[in-house]
Amino acid sequence: MSKGFVQGCVLFFFFFIGIFLIEGAEKPTFSAASTDGRLLISLPRIISFDPHPSIAEFQGDIAYRGSRVTGSVEFLEKWETKGENPCLKEIGFKIKLLKNGAEFQNFEFPLKQLETKKIKKGGMLAESKSGDLGVNIVLDHSQVIGKTLTGISFTVNLFDFGTEETSQLEETSVPPVPSTTMASSSTLPSPQTVGNVLEFAFRFSRKADALPDKNASTKIMLYKQALSVVPSSETSKEAQDFIQETTDKIASLKRGLPSGPRSVVASAPVASTGYSEKHVPSVEVKNLYDSAKKLFAKNQEPEARDLLRKALEKDPLFYEGWVLLGKNAFSNRKYSKAGEAFEKAVSLRDDDSDSGLYYFKSAYYLGETEKGLEKLIGMVKRYPQSNSSKIALGEAYFQAANLPLCEEMCVSIIQNDPENVQAKKLLERAREKMR
Template sequence: MMKSLKLCVLFVFIALVSASALFAETAELTLERMFSYDPHPGSAIFAEKVPFNGKMHDFEIVFVEEWKVSGENGTLKQIAFKIQALDGSNVVASSETIPADAAKISKGQQIGNVKIGDVGFAANVTDIAKNKGGITDLTVSFKLTYDKATIESAQKQSEKRSASGLDFARQLASRAAAMPEDKPAAKVSMYKRALMAAPAAETSAEASAFHNEINAAINGLEKSSPAFAPFKQTEPAFVTTAQPEPPAVVEPDDTTPVTEPAPQAAPVRKADIPAEAVALYKEARSMFAQDKGPEGREALRKALEMAPAYYDALQLLGDNASENRRWARAKDAYKQALDLRERDAETLLKYFKACYYIGEGAEAILYLEQVRSKYPAERRIQLTVAEANFQLGDLPAAKALCEELLLKDPDDSRANDLLQRVNRLHK
């Protein structure tokens, strides 16, 4: 009799536990990102906070990517994701997925599934683009799952701590408001950074009002600013007319097609670089090629001590820092190089990429626009600014710049390629 009673109680207990699990309501957040060799952020934060250990936390995905590079192109070698719970700027918990080999990745495949406490994280492939070398573009959908019943108590704990985050967000919003009116892409980018830094709208009435205010500012910029309007031709069509003999030499202006602009003369000629500095630079290149990073950086350091304005050495310093994802160091090196040759379109794009990775893409766009305004006839610089706007997410501005280039030269393959990429996303 007692055994039967104990078994009955046990079955009832199991049934109650199962029922509570069955009826527990699961909430989820999703986020989608496309990965390619083009510049893109190294992490992303889910739009809303999630309950974790009794408090509301931001959850950030850190992208751990490895690419195989051939010239300017790259194919994915492997990818993994680190999901981490943030308390302000502090990581309080994290978990990392097993790296997925790109050669084995297929559409619809789950390439990550881990948990932090009671919060689940999954990564699923939604789209793939390939060439002969492998995957060039990978689109992944991320999902967080958690118990909805824990939100209310966690929100109450978090309300007390939201004020400091809102103060910082207001500082970013003030920086955005102070930016020039003719740089709407940069202003919008900074406003969006302010929104990301702010507490979630539902945490307090004050936070909700801030979100409404900033979203209204962003909407106003996107609707009213000329930079967000489709490009309109303001110049007359270029017409070729017969020239008298001998032909007159005409300096190109904004309406004249320009092929290859002459590079800006460097303040320091290569002939003026000490031979020992040149030898150290070559040694650094050799060391890097042999995967001897510390030795290469030491040789490069010595070369730049001898010749601080050695353009090639500064370029190499920036490239090595970029390869090692030391974006702040890369930014500084490229900026020093640009101080010597600001018309170098390739270095301008590298500088933007480094800034973008450390969250300073908006500021970098302002600098690129300043350079473009100084050299309006240089097509390569305009294309660089278009590519930077594309990476920053200002598709209308990127489209306008590409269309302007194509009006002057319909056969510009790089402008055509970029415009096609813009049109795929900007519909």
């Protein structure tokens, strides 16, 4: 064996070790957050090439050192669109924490390249620590087509490493995805008292009860969700008490007053407000609509939209016209116009879960997630036996990254319809991302 060969092997060995050490040094280790830090709040998020809000707020206040803190996360993304599927090449984050409306802490993570081979479930996308506060961002799932990274889901976690005693505010803080084992309301019977039929309604109600009244819109949304899953066939006194008390809480929140129990009076069923009768458009309107469809098929969209608008000007109650106009606007990412069209469609047929889901997606991409959820919650409330409306709401919860509520909606469907394939598949997707 020649001396040169031996020297070459030695050099290669040290070169390899050097590369290994460099790569190892670049890998983040946030073990302290996992063992010593106290989790303050988490924010799950799903990102794909579809337009979506670039900033998300932590849901609920953060109890820290006797004060309530709010926070937001800005997502920095770099996409490559050369191939058939858009590829997420780089990602970064900006996290801001505010106390009494003033920024007091921030974490910035500049754009960092993502490599399909290296990113794995449970891996760290970013991490940092400043004083007593620390943050890590953990990958939950990656969507890969071929060798192209087309989307990811992750969770932003905020930790407290301090030892200072906090105030009682800490005991009432609620993370964005509250546990379904939260203590029940003192004024309502437990689910065991009335059986499984009201179990999911009580879960939603307890989540709302645990939130502070300053989060009124979120509380109202959860209370409405609780009402929506109460079967219309349930006429027990416990169910009627629950319905009335929850209705009173919603009314109290809307008036800006503290929510609390009031006297129980049986509530009347919610009536449908949609355009229930079959509407028949005129021959002229139908011809304009058919001509618009043909032009859309030929990719002559401006001319098609012009004909469609003329049809709707002549007949504003033409449901099919609003749906077609909304779908075209949505496909062109004109989400404001799409939302207006689908809102009109739902006003004409208030059981149209497809248009309701399109409305939610339009609102979501405009950063108005709660507004979109409200529309679907109202639909489920009007038609509590409609699985299509519940599936649409479950899909909306999934897209909004509210996976526990998505899970509960699916389970409530499967309890009454064990063979519902859509609910089973959606439940499987939700639980996969929650692992």
